Amino acid sequence: MELLGGKKAILKKQDGREIEIIASIQSQKIYVSDVTIPFEEGDEIIQALPSGIKKQYRIIDTICYTNSSLAHWELTFEKMVNRKDRVASSIVNMQAEKIYLNSIDNSVNKQPDEETLAIFSDIRNILQKGIIGDKVIIEALDELIASVGSEKYPSKYAKFIQSAANHITIISPFIPFLSDLLNKK
Numbered sequence: 609m610e611l612l613g614g615k616k617a618i619l620k621k622q623d624g625r626e627i628e629i630i631a632s633i634q635s636q637k638i639y640v641s642d643v644t645i646p647f648e649e650g651d652e653i654i655q656a657l658p659s660g661i662k663k664q665y666r667i668i669d670t671i672c673y674t675n676s677s678l679a680h681w682e683l684t685f686e687k688m689v690n691r692k693d694r695v696a697s698s699i700v701n702m703q704a705e706k707i708y709l710n711s712i713d714n715s716v717n718k719q720p721d722e723e724t725l726a727i728f729s730d731i732r733n734i735l736q737k738g739i740i741g742d743k744v745i746i747e748a749l750d751e752l753i754a755s756v757g758s759e760k761y762p763s764k765y766a767k768f769i770q771s772a773a774n775h776i777t778i779i780s781p782f783i784p785f786l787s788d789l790l791n792k793k
Contacts, residue, residue: 619645620652631655638665638683643674647681652688664688720756724789728753731782738778745771752786762790 619627632639633655640647653665669684720728728749735745748768755764765786772779 614639614641615655617656618654619647620654621646622648622650629653633663633665636684638667638681638685640681640683641679643672643679643681645681647672647683653683653685720753724756725753727782727785731779734778735772735775738775742775745775748772756789765790 614630614632617629617631617633619629621627627645629640629642629645631653633653638653647667647670649667649670651667653667655663655665657663664687665685666688667683668686671682673680673682732746732749735742735749745768748764748771752761752764752768755761768786769783
């Protein structure tokens with residue numbers, strides 16, 4: 609069987625041996641006409657592109673068709689990413705309490721709108737005027753602000769209300785506003 613679009617590639621066996629092959633690498637499968645090549649799940653196929661970049665594929669399933677004049681291997685693969693070629697960075701987002709090391713951040717951070725931030729600013733000002741020296745409440749407020757729109761908001765809300773319980777008369781006008789944010793995600 610002559611492969612349409614067959615190109616030179618390297619089969620890298622799990623024991624480190626390398627075998628030169630001719631393979632047709634398609635979007636879903638890799639086809640090889642030489643059925644004597646010993647493909648196994650976990651082996652890798654490396655294809656050098658004209659640009660010098662090497663594409664790597666890990667074999668995850670093998671089927672060998674030998675019952676016809678069109679004998680060939682049909683290989684299912686997963687693309688491998690060469691970490692040396694990728695630029696990895698650390699993304700630290702302290703407001704959302706996430707740390708990503710050598711990964712890509714595809715998350716969406718929901719920020720409170722200006723009106724919400726203005727009300728939180730009012731709460732902070734009232735707390736700072738009415739409760740002198742209680743850093744625990746201010747820290748709980750900061751955590752509450754940072755968690756708006758996230759799954760952590762209900763627990764941060766409970767922590768803030770608990771820390772401010774002794775000063776409920778000061779924050780009571782804001783409780784309906786804070787409670788409404790429990791339903792926003």
